Amino acid sequence: MNYFEALGKESFLYRLDARVKLVVLLLFAWKIALSSSFGEVLGFAPFAVALLFCLRGDMGQIFRILFAADAFLVFLVISAFIYGNISLGLLLFLKSNEILIISIALLMTSEPFQIFRAFRDFKLPAKLVQLFFLTYRYIYTIYEEYRLMMKSAYCRGFKPKTSLNTYRTYAYILANLLVKSYFRADRIYKAMLCRGFKGEFLVYRESKMKREDYAFAAVSFLVFTMVELWSLSGQKIFL
Amino acid sequence: MELIRTENLSVKRGGREVLKNVNFFLQEREKVFIIGPNGSGKTTFAETLMGFVEFEGGIFFKGKRMEGEEDFYSLRTKVGYVFQNPDDQLFSPTVEEELAFAPMNLGYSRGKVKTLVESALEKFGIRHLRDTPIYKLSGGQKRLVSIAAVMTMNPEGLILDEPTNGLDEENFLMLVDFLRSVEKAVIVITHDKNLIDALDWKKYYLKDGYLTFVK
Ligand SMILES: Nc1ncnc2c1ncn2[C@@H]1O[C@H](COP(=O)(O)OP(=O)(O)OP(=O)(O)O)[C@@H](O)[C@H]1O
Ligand SMILES: [Mg+2]
Numbered sequence: 488m489n490y491f492e493a494l495g496k497e498s499f500l501y502r503l504d505a506r507v508k509l510v511v512l513l514l515f516a517w518k519i520a521l522s523s524s525f526g527e528v529l530g531f532a533p534f535a536v537a538l539l540f541c542l543r544g545d546m547g548q549i550f551r552i553l554f555a556a557d558a559f560l561v562f563l564v565i566s567a568f569i570y571g572n573i574s575l576g577l578l579l580f581l582k583s584n585e586i587l588i589i590s591i592a593l594l595m596t597s598e599p600f601q602i603f604r605a606f607r608d609f610k611l612p613a614k615l616v617q618l619f620f621l622t623y624r625y626i627y628t629i630y631e632e633y634r635l636m637m638k639s640a641y642c643r644g645f646k647p648k649t650s651l652n653t654y655r656t657y658a659y660i661l662a663n664l665l666v667k668s669y670f671r672a673d674r675i676y677k678a679m680l681c682r683g684f685k686g687e688f689l690v691y692r693e694s695k696m697k698r699e700d701y702a703f704a705a706v707s708f709l710v711f712t713m714v715e716l717w718s719l720s721g722q723k724i725f726l
Numbered sequence: 727m728e729l730i731r732t733e734n735l736s737v738k739r740g741g742r743e744v745l746k747n748v749n750f751f752l753q754e755r756e757k758v759f760i761i762g763p764n765g766s767g768k769t770t771f772a773e774t775l776m777g778f779v780e781f782e783g784g785i786f787f788k789g790k791r792m793e794g795e796e797d798f799y800s801l802r803t804k805v806g807y808v809f810q811n812p813d814d815q816l817f818s819p820t821v822e823e824e825l826a827f828a829p830m831n832l833g834y835s836r837g838k839v840k841t842l843v844e845s846a847l848e849k850f851g852i853r854h855l856r857d858t859p860i861y862k863l864s865g866g867q868k869r870l871v872s873i874a875a876v877m878t879m880n881p882e883g884l885i886l887d888e889p890t891n892g893l894d895e896e897n898f899l900m901l902v903d904f905l906r907s908v909e910k911a912v913i914v915i916t917h918d919k920n921l922i923d924a925l926d927w928k929k930y931y932l933k934d935g936y937l938t939f940v941k
Contacts, residue, residue: 624819682802691830
């Protein structure tokens with residue numbers, strides 16, 4: 488299992504520019520999060536569902552993510568129910584799931600570094616973006632190193648118990664991880680210096696907006712406007 | 727023309743003298759091996775040449791004495807250093823970005839960067855890995871990428887620390903071929919008997935801090 492894999496590599500969502508996806512996500516998430524009308528929130532539902540269909544990814548995985556979030560949300564709905572405000576509970580539930588689905592469809596279909604690049608293009612502070620990126624890049628490496636050390640411990644008869652020996656082993660592994668990370672960081676920095684690094688990360692393959700990206704942005708915006716107009720015009724068919 | 731020279735180079739690490747009065751000399755386009763037992767200071771020697779370790783004595787690049795960070799900055803971009811462990815060297819999101827890192831830093835034009843990247847992808851047979859994230863590469867693939875990533879700098883010299891580690895037969899032969907044909911000065915640090923036999927190069931032996939010429 489790889490936790491850093493983008494979803495839906497066959498869908499057009501994967502090929503879209505991360506910047507467009509981020510903007511669309513922010514627009515919808517902002518509107519849905521702030522909305523208190525059932526009609527409006529439901530109006531956005533077809534968009535979320537359509538994205539989910541476009542994703543054509545591993546539905547099992549997507550539902551596992553939704554399920555994990557909903558397991559928590561259920562308590563919110565229950566407490567809302569207890570306090571006699573079931574419609575508020577349901578609204579919250581609906582809003583959260585919509586935002587989650589749109590996030591999965593738009594965010595998790597990008598490679599993480601494309602998202603970092605989009606951050607950079609949106610003029611987030613360069614240092615912050617580099618920090619994000621390097622953290623992301625090395626979490627995996629550090630995690631691998633941790634697993635390697637655990638394997639090596641298991642290969643030599645280590646069994647986790649509630650004993651002093653177990654705690655000591657974990658402490659050694661943790662200490663090793665810290666020291667290793669420190670030295671690794673030091674050498675990586677040297678490697679960067681060896682290749683002419685002067686403090687600024689330059690990106691080779693700049694992403695260009697394609698016709699697909701403009702089309703997606705336009706369609707999303709159209710949907711957004713339509714839902715807004717429809718809900719403003721006061722057609723309250725629900726509740 | 728001389729490329730790199732050291733004069734009575736001494737290095738202390740952890741209170742121990744790892745290198746003692748090393749006098750080393752490398753001509754332009756000269757190719758040499760540095761061999762020696764584990765812990766004898768081979769990697770330390772390479773790191774000292776790149777300006778990462780405090781030293782006594784002198785390091786000269788093309789006759790110019792290396793005095794400070796500025797000098798080493800330019801030396802580093804002219805002598806490509808391939809680390810002993812590729813995981814220490816690769817940090818970009820994809821193979822392509824990794825190869826483009828150095829030439830972009832050197833401020834080359836986009837066209838030139840592209841040419842350099844493409845030719846390195848071709849030369850090391852890693853074109854199919856272009857978009858692969860670094861963390862997904864196998865050990866041997868990382869090795870190839872780490873060599874390719876300094877070649878795109880178009881350096882005048884190369885220092886490779888144990889470059890055959892983790893390479894299979896096919897890639898080993900490709901590396902031998904590359905080392906034989908590359909028109910640059912090369913220092914290869916290795917224990918690999920096969921590599922030493924495959925290339926009839928000058929050999930230096932490092933032991934107990936002393937560097938001696940073997941053949
Ligand atoms: N960062 C460091 N701090 C202190 N001592 C170090 C450091 N790095 C290496 N040493 C010491 O310097 C000596 C030479 O190490 P070096 O890594 O240069 O050996 P090497 O010849 O490259 O060995 P190998 O063949 O195992 O790669 C060793 O005794 C080592 O313990
Ligand atoms: Mg070494």
